[in-house]
Amino acid sequence: MLTELLRFSIRDRTGATAPVSDFCIALLDDDYPPVTHVIFESNGERCIEWQSVISFDARSKALIVEDFSSAQKNQDHDDVRLKRDIMDALLLDLVGRRTMRACDLRLNHEDDGSLRVLGADAGLRAMIRRVMGGRFVKPQRDSLFDWKYVEFLRGDPDAVDNGAGYRLRINRLPAGDIARMSDFIPYLHAAELLKLLPDDKAADVLQAMGLERQVQVIEELKENEAVGLLARMSPDLATDLLGQLELPAMRRYISELPAERREKILELLRYPSDSVGGAMVNDLLIAPVAMTAHEARDLISEQIKGTEFVSIVYVTDEEEDGLLKGSVSLRELAAAGRDTTLEELMDPFLQTLDPYDSASESAYRILSSQLEAMPVTNAQGRLLGAMTISAAISLLVPVAGPNRLRVFS
Amino acid sequence: MTNKENIEGLEPIDEVARDSSVAQPKPLPAGMRLNIRGRSIYLRGLRLPPRGIWKWLLVLGPGLIATSAGNDAGGIATYSSAGAKFGYDLIWVMIVLTVSFAVVQETCTRLGAATGRGLLDLVRERFGIGWTLFAIGIIIIANGGVTISEFVGIGAASELLGVSRYISVPIAAIALWYLVIFGSYSRVEKIFLLMTLVFFAYPIAAILSGPDWGDVAKGAFVPTVKWESEYIFVLVGILGTTITPYIQIFQQSSIVERGAARRHYGQERLDAYLGSVFSNVMSISMIVATAATLYVAGNHEIESAADAAKALQPVAGSAASMLFAVGLLGASLLAGAVLPLATSYAVSEAFGIPKGVNLDYRRGKAFFGLFTAFIVLGATAALIPGIPIFPLLVGIQVLNGVLLPIILIFLLILINDERLTGGLKNGTANNILGWGTFAIILIAVTIMLAGQALDLFGIKLFG
Numbered sequence: 001m002l003t004e005l006l007r008f009s010i011r012d013r014t015g016a017t018a019p020v021s022d023f024c025i026a027l028l029d030d031d032y033p034p035v036t037h038v039i040f041e042s043n044g045e046r047c048i049e050w051q052s053v054i055s056f057d058a059r060s061k062a063l064i065v066e067d068f069s070s071a072q073k074n075q076d077h078d079d080v081r082l083k084r085d086i087m088d089a090l091l092l093d094l095v096g097r098r099t100m101r102a103c104d105l106r107l108n109h110e111d112d113g114s115l116r117v118l119g120a121d122a123g124l125r126a127m128i129r130r131v132m133g134g135r136f137v138k139p140q141r142d143s144l145f146d147w148k149y150v151e152f153l154r155g156d157p158d159a160v161d162n163g164a165g166y167r168l169r170i171n172r173l174p175a176g177d178i179a180r181m182s183d184f185i186p187y188l189h190a191a192e193l194l195k196l197l198p199d200d201k202a203a204d205v206l207q208a209m210g211l212e213r214q215v216q217v218i219e220e221l222k223e224n225e226a227v228g229l230l231a232r233m234s235p236d237l238a239t240d241l242l243g244q245l246e247l248p249a250m251r252r253y254i255s256e257l258p259a260e261r262r263e264k265i266l267e268l269l270r271y272p273s274d275s276v277g278g279a280m281v282n283d284l285l286i287a288p289v290a291m292t293a294h295e296a297r298d299l300i301s302e303q304i305k306g307t308e309f310v311s312i313v314y315v316t317d318e319e320e321d322g323l324l325k326g327s328v329s330l331r332e333l334a335a336a337g338r339d340t341t342l343e344e345l346m347d348p349f350l351q352t353l354d355p356y357d358s359a360s361e362s363a364y365r366i367l368s369s370q371l372e373a374m375p376v377t378n379a380q381g382r383l384l385g386a387m388t389i390s391a392a393i394s395l396l397v398p399v400a401g402p403n404r405l406r407v408f409s
Numbered sequence: 410m411t412n413k414e415n416i417e418g419l420e421p422i423d424e425v426a427r428d429s430s431v432a433q434p435k436p437l438p439a440g441m442r443l444n445i446r447g448r449s450i451y452l453r454g455l456r457l458p459p460r461g462i463w464k465w466l467l468v469l470g471p472g473l474i475a476t477s478a479g480n481d482a483g484g485i486a487t488y489s490s491a492g493a494k495f496g497y498d499l500i501w502v503m504i505v506l507t508v509s510f511a512v513v514q515e516t517c518t519r520l521g522a523a524t525g526r527g528l529l530d531l532v533r534e535r536f537g538i539g540w541t542l543f544a545i546g547i548i549i550i551a552n553g554g555v556t557i558s559e560f561v562g563i564g565a566a567s568e569l570l571g572v573s574r575y576i577s578v579p580i581a582a583i584a585l586w587y588l589v590i591f592g593s594y595s596r597v598e599k600i601f602l603l604m605t606l607v608f609f610a611y612p613i614a615a616i617l618s619g620p621d622w623g624d625v626a627k628g629a630f631v632p633t634v635k636w637e638s639e640y641i642f643v644l645v646g647i648l649g650t651t652i653t654p655y656i657q658i659f660q661q662s663s664i665v666e667r668g669a670a671r672r673h674y675g676q677e678r679l680d681a682y683l684g685s686v687f688s689n690v691m692s693i694s695m696i697v698a699t700a701a702t703l704y705v706a707g708n709h710e711i712e713s714a715a716d717a718a719k720a721l722q723p724v725a726g727s728a729a730s731m732l733f734a735v736g737l738l739g740a741s742l743l744a745g746a747v748l749p750l751a752t753s754y755a756v757s758e759a760f761g762i763p764k765g766v767n768l769d770y771r772r773g774k775a776f777f778g779l780f781t782a783f784i785v786l787g788a789t790a791a792l793i794p795g796i797p798i799f800p801l802l803v804g805i806q807v808l809n810g811v812l813l814p815i816i817l818i819f820l821l822i823l824i825n826d827e828r829l830t831g832g833l834k835n836g837t838a839n840n841i842l843g844w845g846t847f848a849i850i851l852i853a854v855t856i857m858l859a860g861q862a863l864d865l866f867g868i869k870l871f872g
Binding site for chain 1: 437438440441443445446450451452453454455456458524525526530533534537538539541542665668670672673760761762763772828
């Protein structure tokens with residue numbers, strides 16, 4: 001364990017000794033990163049390559065080297081050190097989807113002579129062992145976290161741009177899991193985490209975070225990064241986020257968005273946030289009423305990739321005013337005969353919402369009617385968007401609600 | 410399956426009568442006209458900047474709550490004792506202390522906003538497990554003791570108001586527990602802010618006690634120092650009561666939970682300053698109220714806040730006495746929730762476990778469990794007949810005295826770490842004031858600890 005190794009000294013053939021103070025690792029070289037240098041104190045901080053260590057002398061607690069008198073003064077302040085940087089730092093356990101603090105680190109001396117980090121110990125016994133300087137308390141396997149599934153963050157979003165190394169295994173988690181983990185770490189760590197992800201995934205993670213956390217995180221990103229994520233977010237969720245920002249920042253971000261996305265967001269921003277208009281999605285599959293099923297399928301296959309809500313195809317008239325005529329589910333459209341027209345296929349009996357209706361009242365309507373979405377039209381019947389069942393659920397079910405009630409269950 | 414034929418009572422969407430839709434236009438919230446890329450658009454979905462009184466009220470938050478919680482049962486006893494023993498002579502200390510207090514609280518706020526992390530979180534990373542365990546050990550013991558004293562305060566105040574402690578203490582414990590376990594952070598913050606209104610009882614009590622305002626002004630602006638042991642110990646007591654570790658811990662953690670970020674730090678800074686000034690104005694009011702009545706009447710011995718309220722009755726009338734009791738009840742309730750919360754924040758931060766009032770119970774078992782344990786401990790112990798609260802408070806004062814300089818050193822080192830705080834690192838003026846405060850506190854704590862150590866051997870410091 002690291003606490004035991006930190007009690008070692010370094011000794012050369014002449015018998016000179018110096019206390020070991022830390023170990024540098026090559027974080028990205030392997031799932032179990034190897035120690036590259038030993039840091040020790042001899043007229044200041046010096047470092048020597050791990051390859052120079054000839055042997056361990058466990059009895060006298062010494063690392064034997066040929067000669068350390070010519071060891072370099074340590075100049076590299078960007079290296080990753082076990083004691084300075086990783087012990088006590090906030091680590092992400094990707095298996096348990098939780099945060100922890102390493103009280104000790106397990107290292108293994110491999111047959112090839114390398115010393116590798118195998119895991120982090122966050123248990124109470126590790127804490128006691130640490131306080132006792134590595135004495136008395138033996139490590140236990142069940143409190144060890146496999147280093148392969150641990151992510152180490154610096155708490156500095158700029159570290160990503162400055163070339164700090166990351167293991168990036170976090171990319172394999174679902175966006176929702178990453179977002180939940182981000183809610184439990186400091187906002188600078190969350191911003192750093194977001195910058196590690198590919199843009200599409202980062203956008204998914206950002207929109208799954210709590211709104212307050214979204215605001216904190218996006219303000220830590222560079223403007224082009226923030227705009228990139230906003231453009232990839234669902235327009236209604238991007239609108240919620242933009243609506244919370246300070247006006248100058250909001251105006252800048254909107255101005256930089258791609259034109260089509262900008263129009264959709266501005267349309268949504270016209271409505272109060274607690275209204276149907278503020279909760280609806282306006283990125284829908286739309287087809288004209290006179291189309292045949294075959295033509296509509298071709299049209300939809302072009303639209304579907306960049307569209308947010310894809311379960312229902314809304315059918316409008318062929319004029320430019322886009323009056324809503326009815327709707328058809330994607331399943332019905334796929335199963336319909338080639339020459340069947342949408343007019344024949346569609347359900348014209350729609351319940352619609354007004355964009356200025358109360359969002360929470362309308363959410364109840366959607367849930368009680370068990371519809372996937374309700375279209376939103378203006379007074380003239382023009383299709384503006386749709387309020388989806390997922391928007392309704394998120395309005396009516398507070399995230400913490402069910403879990404809190406378990407106190408009494 | 411959809412029946413496409415007309416059903417009675419339902420018509421296709423395009424045949425619905427348009428003129429029957431809305432009888433009256435709905436009132437719409439105000440929006441803002443914005444010019445974006447040359448287009449002028451009226452937008453209602455924006456967070457409008459607060460205006461008028463809201464602009465100022467929304468500034469208030471953790472700063473006001475944390476500093477007001479410092480005026481708890483122990484604080485009221487200390488300030489009342491200062492007024493009863495030395496009249497207006499110690500008001501100048503409060504004026505000087507306000508600057509130090511504001512500097513310390515502002516530093517915590519800035520550190521929280523700059524890093525998004527609580528104090529013990531940073532201590533663990535920067536100073537290691539040894540210092541963290543040392544601080545946590547003291548925090549748990551000291552805060553546990555103070556929590557008991559808060560529930561004793563709730564019981565004493567309610568009895569002054571005619572309600573038995575065996576009724577008021579359990580009700581208060583359940584109410585505080587329910588508020589935190591089932592409330593969101595923003596709701597808890599609002600209720601805590603409302604609870605600070607009760608402190609206005611003290612300025613009113615001070616006015617009702619009819620002080621000589623000329624003497625008050627003299628006490629405030631003409632420093633008086635007496636080299637007497639009692640004077641020095643009351644002075645040190647005031648210092649230790651005003652600047653207390655749990656206030657700093659709570660403030661920084663709450664700033665983090667509130668979601669304050671380094672780019673919007675101005676509002677939080679104002680909250681820290683306003684809170685410090687508000688809290689010390691209330692403390693001065695307590696000194697004035699007791700100085701104008703008890704000191705003048707020759708009643709100099711006050712051991713607890715309840716003693717002060719009782720003693721006020723014959724000299725200042727029942728209104729002043731009742732106001733003191735109401736103030737004590739509100740202050741103890743506020744601190745009775747803040748102390749367990751501060752402890753839960755500190756322990757969770759130190760060990761990297763999820764924390765925060767906003768958590769659901771499943772994820773925050775340790776956080777809420779600790780909070781619950783502290784509430785149960787405080788309420789249960791406060792109902793034990795004849796609990797020796799005065800020796801308990803003396804012991805706590807010693808522990809907090811040991812911890813306070815260490816916390817201040819941590820704070821000052823952390824806030825000066827540019828890697829951590831970036832542009833929000835301490836400037837020269839802040840450093841002078843911060844280290845000056847640390848020096849004053851170190852001297853005061855040394856005197857207090859030396860005095861108490863010598864007291865064990867029957868030796869009196871300063872004769």
